[in-house]
Each structure stands twice: as C-alpha cells, then as structure tokens.
Amino acid sequence: MKLFNISTEPIDNQNVIDQVIHHNAGAVSVFIGTVREMTGDKQTKLLEYEAYVPMAEKQLEKIGQEIEEKWPSAKTAITHRIGTLQISDVAVTIAVSTPHRHEAFEACRYAIERIKEIVPIWKKEHYTDGEEWIGNQKGTQSYPSGRPERVEK
C-alpha cells in the first residue's frame, strides 16, 4: 500500500495507521474526515470527490516531506477517497507518528490544513435542494496572486 494514496475504494483506517507505527513511535495522531449531514441549514444527501490523481498523490507526498522537515522524527501516511460518498463515509484518513504526543497532534493538524490548500481534490455537495462544487475551504474566494499562499513550485 502507498503512503500517499488517492483511492476509489472505502478507506481502511487501520491500514493507514499501520504504516506509521514503528518501534520508536510513542504517539500516533489520526485525523479522519467523514461526510457530515448538516452544514448550517443545508442537508447533504451525498458527496462526490474528484481529483487530479497523479498530481494529488504528489502533493500529498510533498505534505509528508514538509512534515518531516518540520518534525524530523515524524512519519506520515495519508489516503484520500474519491468518487461518490454517503453520509458518515470516510473521505480522508491521515496518520502521523512521532516519539511524543505534542508533535503528533501538531503535524497531523498541519497535514489536514495543507490538504485544503494545495492538493487538487474537489468536492461537489449534493444537497436536498441542489448541488454545488465547493471551492477553497480556507476562506478566500480566489488566489489573486495566481497561486495559493505557501504553494511552492
């Protein structure tokens, strides 16, 4: 199994976790993103995720490298699912192991923030009253400078 993976299959969380457990890990922080039914007063029926697969896997790998630079003893694995997802399905699983717990939490949190910035994956919400491609969860409407903050060539 790949450490950085875009998959059309349901995610097995334990498979992702297993890839980062090793004898000098003492802490694993795992983040699991699931499909939520209600967002404000909008009710989601299902989601579709689309990705630019080869580039998305490269960008996930880049996030793993950034984490290793910031937390040298960290080990990271990320799987993001694409296709049609139902309520409560797992969209993304991130696992980061480190010797001590503070670094694990920080690095895992960093990973999910970076996914929302630089990984070419898009979500289409199918609400009970319509559908919509969701863009840029980080809150800015577009990237005025032609590239998102902190995206590097």
Add this chain to the structure above:
Amino acid sequence: MKLFNISTEPIDNQNVIDQVIHHNAGAVSVFIGTVREMTGDKQTKLLEYEAYVPMAEKQLEKIGQEIEEKWPSAKTAITHRIGTLQISDVAVTIAVSTPHRHEAFEACRYAIERIKEIVPIWKKEHYTDGEEWIGNQKGTQSYPSGRPERVEK
C-alpha cells in the same frame, strides 16, 4: 462495547473509532499511544500497566463529560489497555468526533492530558537495565495539596 473501557485485551482502534462516528460528525481526531523503545538513552523491553479498574473507568467517563461540557457536540470514546505490553503495542486509543476539525483536535488533546492527570493507571517500565514504576508524567513530583491540580471530588 463500552465507551470508556479498561481492557486486558489488545485494542482494536476501529472499534473505538466506530463508537464516535455519526451522521453529524465531520471530523474524528484519534490519539493512539504506543509503547516506544527508546526514552533518552533508556531502552524499554516491555511495559506493565496496572489500573484501579472501576475507578479508572469512572474517571475516563468523567473526562468524556468534561469534553461534552467544553465542546457540546463532541462524542468521545476511550479504551486503555492494562497488563504486559510489548514495543509498538497500543496502550491507549482515544477517539473524539465533532462537526468540525478544530474542536476534534482540541478535545482529543484535552483527553490525553486529563488521562495523565486524573485516571488511576500506572506504568512500570522494564528497561534493559532495570525496572521502575513511572509516576506523574505531568512533571510534578507529588501533589502537595493532597490532590492533583484540577482533580475534583
């Protein structure tokens, strides 16, 4: 399965996770504590965990209640293993789900800190050169006032 559980059996992470996933959860933060081989220059061969089981389960439940007070939409499950553990074995698994990710990370982090403060579980390190009961990972040598900070009756 119990939401707050002291177990002599190996922990199944997915079982703990399953207990907090529901239709309005969008984020699950999971913390897994594993047995690390090296602590400074000390090499661990194995660990023994002992608990005051009924009280430990009550205290875990109390942590769950504290989390619900601080993050009302959070749902928490915690399993801590006791007995003899080998390198890389899982000692504790915490899962917290919330609608959005920031709360999940914060609440999960809160849970592991509180476990190290108020839950009657003790770890005996078996190093390659001796053994030792570990006390008070929060760094104070004893509780001068007769109770740990923030422990409530």
Add this chain to the structure above:
Amino acid sequence: MVHILLFASLAQQAGTQKVSISVDKSATVEEIRTMLQTQVGKLAGIEGALVALNEEYVELSDQVKDGDTVAFIPPVSGG
C-alpha cells in the same frame, strides 16, 4: 499538441475534462488559457484557478511547449 485538463466547475462548464490545442510555437500559460476559451467558450472562474504544468504549479508567464499537459486547478476542496 498541448493537453489541457479541466476539473470540477471548469469541466462542468466546458462539458469535458480534456481539451487538446495545437500550438505552432511556444506559448505562455496565459495564452493557452485564452486559446482554451476561444475553443470551448468562456469559463467562469478560470481566472481564479491555479495552473499546473506537467503536475507542478506554475505561473501564468511560464512557457508551454508541444506535448505538455496544462491543468487548470480551481480552488481545491479536499479533506
């Protein structure tokens, strides 16, 4: 030929995920963007999209050559 990839709302508007454009000489990313819209029609939001050239983010002024793949990446929403 330059291979163009479109995603999400851009693909939906264009009615396709892949467009090929023949370029006689080298062109910039920005020129490709204009040529694309001449071919498939105006794509709302494409100015806010990042551009990847052969799977790496680039600037609008970067040069595109025959055989390259240019992807227009609207604001992402993974996670």
Add this chain to the structure above:
Amino acid sequence: MVHILLFASLAQQAGTQKVSISVDKSATVEEIRTMLQTQVGKLAGIEGALVALNEEYVELSDQVKDGDTVAFIPPVSGG
C-alpha cells in the same frame, strides 16, 4: 472493616494490593493512612498519593466508616 487498596510502588512495598483494617469508631483518611503503616510498615511516597474513598477522590480530613474502601493513588502514569 475498612478495605484498603494499594497500587504500583505502594503495593510493591507492602507486598500486597489489599489490606483490611478494623476500625472501632469512625476515623479520618489520615488516621487510616497511619494505621495502615503500623500494620504493613512504612510506605515511601504514600504522603504524595491521592486518596479515593469508594472510588471518588477525597481529602485527608474526610471520614471513613466501616465497610468503606480506601485507595491510595500514587502519581498516575497512564496514557
């Protein structure tokens, strides 16, 4: 009888996890602690231990009565 529970280094020193003490009249937690050590010998570190009465943390001045369970909780190290 008052049932006393010891853990970790305290149990190791006492050579047992459970001690029963008969109390004629009501006693404080602190008095129980003294009586315990009269019975099993001095326990290093017990002053730094918390005390739980029937599975709830209490103060040294709290009253213990016949049938109660008193647990001495040395600094915890779970997680």
